Amino acid sequence: METHLADWLKGTADGAEAEAILRKCVHCGFCTATCPTYQLLGDELDGPRGRIYLIKQVVEGKPATVATLSHLDRCLTCRNCETTCPSGVRYGHLVDVGRKLVEKQVRRPLGQRLVRAALREGLTRRWLFDPAMRVGQALRPLLPATLRDKVPERRPAGGWPTGRHERKVLILNGCTQPAMMPGIDAATARVLDRLGIETVVEARSGCCGAIRQHLNDPDGALADVKRNIAAWWPHVEAGAEAIVINASGCGAMVKDYAHLLRDDPEWGPKALRIVSFTRDLAEWLPEQLAAAAPALRDKLAARGAPKVVFHPPCTLQHGQQIRGAVEKLLASLGVPPLPVADVHLCCGSAGTYSVLQPELSRQLRERKLANLQAGKPDLILSANIGCLAHLQAGTGTPVRHWIEWLDEAMAAPG
Structure with a gap:
């Protein structure tokens, strides 16, 4: 995609990165087909190709608007589009640059600024977040449903x-x-x-x-x-x-x-x-576990393994490009995960997204849980704290990190 940087962006690191990424994009639209927000909203500007076009306008000097900010805000940064893209467009890096430039031009309403500041400062400081979470868990039965969803049972x-x-x-x-x-x-x-x-x-x-x-x-x-x-x-x-x-x-x-x-x-x-x-x-762990796997597989077979399903977080399968590793490990232990439709799609957690975009997040969770629970599993496994808490808030089926399940399996008698 031909790009001509605005004079004020030429010679900057952000400008160089944005231009290099934009020039890789051929506007083919393959990414649109796998974008969760485009599937929900059906708006070209709420898909990767449209957002790339908006960022291109900004780096070429067109002033950003409130609408520009809103379309970028609705992006999950799931990076599904990176997995789909045949041209190797690093969309995650591009949207970081785009958001930075747009935020400098568009002032958010006070309420948004306060919420984002609270998340930014409160979640990242253990001395604040730990006691707040303990209080929330102690009072969990009394909390309104929207807040209770964000506080997992201790x-x-x-x-x-x-x-x-x-x-x-x-x-x-x-x-x-x-x-x-x-x-x-x-x-x-x-x-x-x-x-x-x-x-x-x-x-x-x-x-x-x-x-x-x-x-x-x-x-x-x-x-x-x-x-x-x-x-x-x-x-x-x-x-x-x-x-x-x-x-x-x-x-x-x-x-x-x-x-x-x-x-x-x-x-x-x-x-x-x-x-x-x-x-x-x-x-990393499967190689370390290889020698112990046969005995563990025999133990699980003797006492009966549960029906499990695995949700691979976007940050695992798209961000880190690690796909099938946990599923293969579970299968090697005689516990093959149940198949899941649309396994590549985001569950809607996406860090703070479930707080900032609650309606879209809820719709994505409902769709994800319907697919995960189609085979009536005993247990849903995943690999990221945000996904675990988000999914558990929407279902009565236990949701655990796969390492917790493995720990219990190794510790069990037999």
């Missing part, structure tokens, strides 16, 4: 292993997951402990930066990124095998650190090394 996390092992990996000291579902990190640590691997949580690390990045706070996101790199660096230097991420949204963000810092001579090389050490749990 489940015991179980013990954290105390064994010391020569093999060590880092996991993220995340922002929302430890408060909402602490059992995910604990289950990860227990599974790895059984495999002779010690799980290290570096207290100086924190939010991966995705929340700030997607709420158009790039400077705050970069501060989160640099803090994490600095916190993990001594462990990487000391011989940690990997940074293993058990929330696919965070994994997608951490793997983007080198891109975000590509022009920084000090932090760029460190970011490259951090990214080279980063693995999603779904891509």
